[in-house]
Amino acid sequence: MKVWQQPLPPIYQKLTDAELRVRIDLAKQTLGKRLVILGHHYQQDAVIEFADFTGDSFELSRKAAEQKEAEYVVFCGVHFMAESADILTPERVRVVLPDLGAGCSMADMANLDQTLECWAQLEDTCPDQRIVPITYMNSSAAIKAFVGEHGGAVCTSSNCRNVLEWALKADKETGRQGDKEKKTKILFFPDQHLGRNTAFAMGYSLDRMVVWDPREELGGNDPQKLKEADFVLWKGHCSVHQLFRPEHVDQVREKFPEMKVIVHPECRFEVVQKADQVGSTAYVVKQIEAAPPGSQWAVGTEVHLINRLAHQHPDQKIIVLSDCQCLCTTMYRIDLPHLCWALENLVEGKVVNEIKVDAHTRKWAMVALERMLAIKGTGNPVGKEQPVGTTVD
Numbered sequence: 001m002k003v004w005q006q007p008l009p010p011i012y013q014k015l016t017d018a019e020l021r022v023r024i025d026l027a028k029q030t031l032g033k034r035l036v037i038l039g040h041h042y043q044q045d046a047v048i049e050f051a052d053f054t055g056d057s058f059e060l061s062r063k064a065a066e067q068k069e070a071e072y073v074v075f076c077g078v079h080f081m082a083e084s085a086d087i088l089t090p091e092r093v094r095v096v097l098p099d100l101g102a103g104c105s106m107a108d109m110a111n112l113d114q115t116l117e118c119w120a121q122l123e124d125t126c127p128d129q130r131i132v133p134i135t136y137m138n139s140s141a142a143i144k145a146f147v148g149e150h151g152g153a154v155c156t157s158s159n160c161r162n163v164l165e166w167a168l169k170a171d172k173e174t175g176r177q178g179d180k181e182k183k184t185k186i187l188f189f190p191d192q193h194l195g196r197n198t199a200f201a202m203g204y205s206l207d208r209m210v211v212w213d214p215r216e217e218l219g220g221n222d223p224q225k226l227k228e229a230d231f232v233l234w235k236g237h238c239s240v241h242q243l244f245r246p247e248h249v250d251q252v253r254e255k256f257p258e259m260k261v262i263v264h265p266e267c268r269f270e271v272v273q274k275a276d277q278v279g280s281t282a283y284v285v286k287q288i289e290a291a292p293p294g295s296q297w298a299v300g301t302e303v304h305l306i307n308r309l310a311h312q313h314p315d316q317k318i319i320v321l322s323d324c325q326c327l328c329t330t331m332y333r334i335d336l337p338h339l340c341w342a343l344e345n346l347v348e349g350k351v352v353n354e355i356k357v358d359a360h361t362r363k364w365a366m367v368a369l370e371r372m373l374a375i376k377g378t379g380n381p382v383g384k385e386q387p388v389g390t391t392v393d
């Protein structure tokens, strides 16, 4: 059952940012080691200021898994991240999402009923194949559990390539002994772009992939094409990263010929093909941190992170790849009033906005998440430092 965010008590909307900061600090001090605040890189600066750890989805899920002492994990990110934190922390750790409206439109593009229907149709159409479901971290706990129960794994943008390589060879690990002779097909949820970009970089041509539209019979595919495909890509996307278009890369190249274009693999194929570098959020951060003064970057990812990087590296020129509003509006819902409200309730012993995954879902989602955590990532699933269009190893 989905629970909606209730309006905050009016006092929290009346407090100034300075007053909210003082109260958040005080609540943090009072809770001490009982509390850990995790902040995703796309959060606004005012919130990041209070995070004990910042990172991308992969790093934060690792951090969540390490929290053995804390009583409360307050997750400044979106719903699917808080769910994963709940699964990865011991049962007694209570995970809080300061605003329940902080969801993810991409994660909402695949639900369990659609997944079950898709699975049944695929098994029917390809009875002689081994189908391995892989889901991007940006999906509900129910989809993660489905994947875990069916021999698959979760991936993030940091380790997508490694997870796909594991899936394509992992007869033993998936428990599907004796399936070695069967053709393996990957069913990839829910971001078609991450799936396509990574599979292409692994050497699969586009005609080895089909898109699965959950609103159509057989996902909208011809049965023969579906049988032949190596990758079935769920028809989902990130509404932020999909805003970047190939012409934005052309415009930057014309205006700033020295500038490097670095984009997240949730961007469309055509954008990734034109970019100089492609990588997860943490990869983008690391590349810029390691770059010498005078470096120039046009970055294709969420605007709060780009602005923060520009601020932290005044000796480099860092711009957003396009002037579109590439803002994750759901991440942006986590603000100082909601953080303050959640923490002050914890001080009073009241856990508001707890994210709790039921036991069955937890068990199988854990299997899929632990497989993910065991598989290292390079940060650039597309696997190259060179212009992506030219090197496919």
Ligand code: 13P
Residues within 6 Å of the ligand: 055, 056, 057, 058, 138, 156, 157, 158, 238, 266, 280, 281, 282
């Ligand atoms: P990463 O944190 O894995 O880079 O994913 C980006 C994103 O869209 C988070 O929702």
Ligand code: SF4
Residues within 6 Å of the ligand: 042, 078, 103, 104, 105, 106, 107, 138, 238, 239, 240, 241, 302, 328, 329, 330, 331
């Ligand atoms: Fe979802 Fe995209 Fe926002 Fe990430 S940036 S939370 S994928 S909508």
